[in-house]
Amino acid sequence: MADYPFVPKSNAQLEPGQFWSIPLSDGRFACGRVLRIDRAASYGARTMFVGAVLDWVGDAPPTDVAIAGRPVLALGRAHVRLIGEGGGSVLGIRALEADGITVPAQINTHWGAGYPAARAERRFIKGDPPPAFERRAIRSPLTGEMLRPSTSGRGVVQFDRLLSDDDFGLLADWFRQYPEMGLRVYGSYDGSIRDLEFLRYFPFLRRFEADALYDKLTSLDGLRHLPADVEELGIGWTKQKLDLAILGRFRELKTLSIEGQTRHLDVIARLTSLEDLTLRSITLPDLSLLLPLRRLQSLDLKLGGTKDLRLLPRVGALRYLELWLIRGLTDIAAIGHLPELRYLFLQALKHVESLPDLSEDVALRRVHLEAMKGIRDLRPLRTAPRLEEVVLADMRHLQPADLEPLIGLPRLKAVFAGLGSQRKNRAATELLGLPSVTGQLDWREPTPG
16 A cells, blocks of 8 residues: 655556645645556556546645545646646545546547646636637547537647548638638558648648658658648658658748658758747757748757757747757757847756856746756856746756755746655745746747836
8 A cells, every 4th residue: 555645756656546736826736636557558658647637626735535526627648757746746545436537548638747737727726718729639520529619719630540532621611710720630540641632622721730650651742732821830750751842832931840851951941931940850960051040939959969059049039949858969058148038948958067157148037947967056047137937847866955046036936846856846945935837938928127
């Protein structure tokens, strides 16, 4: 029998029915439940589980009596460390069947570290306003529920196998009502999606994504059916390298995400309207390819081996920068010369051992450091003139005393301390006397004076 409370380090400590506390920004608590653990999975056998956020809130942490009968508000697959984020811990166990909770066989939703708290905040503090963005899955034969009216007019409709011709026609008619809606194709687990010729039904579509089609998709030629004024595109990794040259026709493209595709990658330099670019599992010798992108505001470099960032200050006018698990990257000094930067996100850069001086980053408001095991000295954060929020996620190597450089920063409003244990997190929060970071920072908004 488990010794409660505890913060799990692997899913070996988890059992279906366990519940954990989710501290909220107003001092109350929401509740998470463990639904399932798949220890035979090919990925995440020791770390992943299926969890739920309950439709419950209380002035004290949840108990087995308090949560009795409460339904599921949201569910998804999550990493076990999510439970301890923000000071949560597993408090007890209550049989799922006692509350009528059943677990779907297939779970397609994956939670980020902050999702349970964010969902609970939206439900219990913000009053569950209608979502500004929705995601819905469809499949032939289409139903009235699949084609129900959109409450937001913005989001993604996705399918993982070809629809019938008649259903593509119905879907196209639905899409014409929502010009801000995007279409995503993925999976093709039945092998039906080999190309993008179905886009002939959507000559008006301005937002499209094709990913998780590794050994299925063999050509991007179907993109020719899309209008020249497409605004957003995403192309995922495929076994056969695809020719990106066709992207050159989309001169008004604002958002582009590419994973693992390098054939005619130089086409990016011609897409001078780009504002948001993500390159994943792609290695650049340096950033010279990006210099023509004068309008670029957001840049994500994920995986790959792009080690030379010296040209970064000459790339657009960056407001958001994310660097994640880049092999061999050691020098991030260029980050200290980005005067428009609002939001800096660094994750799992194994060989980065120090933060740069940030005194030139006069607009920087949030710094997110996650699994940055080489970073122990937080004093460079004191040099950021307008720093308001600091997120330290999965920074287990730090001790509460390592956060002392954050004390007294004149503009600092909130700190998320994810130091690997409830005891350390609580001590860090008490040391700083600041609330936890909640919600997203909109880097598109100008920095207040």
